Amino acid sequence: MRIDIITVLPELLKSPFEASILKRAIDAGLVEVYFHNLRDYATDNYKSVDDTQFGGGAGMVMTIEPIDKCISGLKAERTYDEVIYMTPDGDTLNQGIANHLSLKQNVIILCGHYKGVDQRVRDMFVTKEISIGDYVLSGGELGAAVLCDSIIRLIPGVLGNETSALTDSFQDGLLAPPIYTKPRDYKGWKVPEVLFSGNFPEIEKWREQKALERTEVRRPDLLND
């Protein structure tokens, strides 16, 4: 998979890709991530990428020309499956969207700033708009990092234990069950006995039951979908 991220603040985005699972995925060649600084595509001497709103109103709007230059340049090199715009009024990211995007070959992610981008960018270039939740961030970069993490960990071979993404919360529409490790007894706080039974169908049944109970209490909305 190849991800091209267009941003005015590449430095805000880079560190999540330089550590842990994302770095391992990149080093293993399972994903390529490229950062494109929108200012490099500005056409004036000031390297400006935004301007005031037509019709008046506070806040700057990202202009179409540098974005067009950057996206069109990328599209001249390869075909893209999606051009994603990070915005609080997009579809709220969930595990289903992450699963779907993890199967794509080439994806562009455009990070908004200021008031956002000129509507014509959304109309002409963007194929998918994603929000990471009902709150407003200063820009799309942190959202893009969250989106990339949720996608990249699902690419086959990225997680050491292939099955572990399958047992994540949400992957079967339920929250994950409780988990335990050593010691078996800490200050008298004991691990549930069933986990030592060696009876794996019994353990699986217990986990399913706990996952269901947890979902009923914390996220009943998931059960209605």
Ligand code: ADE
């Ligand atoms: N940009 C600003 N707020 C955002 C959000 N909640 N999700 C994605 N991108 C954003």
